[in-house]
């Protein structure tokens with residue numbers, strides 16, 4: 001009886017751990033939105049009517065989630081020229097977790 005209880009407690013822990021893990025995999029769009037400000041992405045982009053001083057360089061990111069997918073964004077942020085040979089955007093300085101959050105945010109823009 002005791003062993004059964006212990007087993008179900010352990011299983012519960014494992015289930016919640018993997019749920020947390022999945023959350024991290026998918027990224028948090030709200031954190032991504034904050035990062036967009038913090039990393040000054042808006043400097044060269046327009047988003048939701050707000051244009052940075054050099055927005056003519058990067059253009060609008062409205063609905064970017066319809067144009068690009070996670071795989072493309074992942075490569076682009078790490079090595080822009082790998083997907084756009086003429087790219088002028090610098091590689092984004094984002095940790096692995098920040099990258100996931102940023103991608104989750106951008107994909108939510110539709």
Ligand code: HEC
Nearest residue numbers: 039040041043044057058064067080084086087088089092
């Ligand atoms: C120095 C200016 C500059 C900064 C800062 C900048 N970008 Fe860009 N971005 C560009 C340019 C220019 C392009 C157009 C493609 C190219 O030349 O690389 C672009 C393209 C993009 C694209 C592809 C858009 C599309 O429609 O395909 C995404 C997504 C993007 N930027 C996101 C970001 C994010 C997120 C940040 C902050 C981490 C950021 N940018 C910071 C200049 C910038």
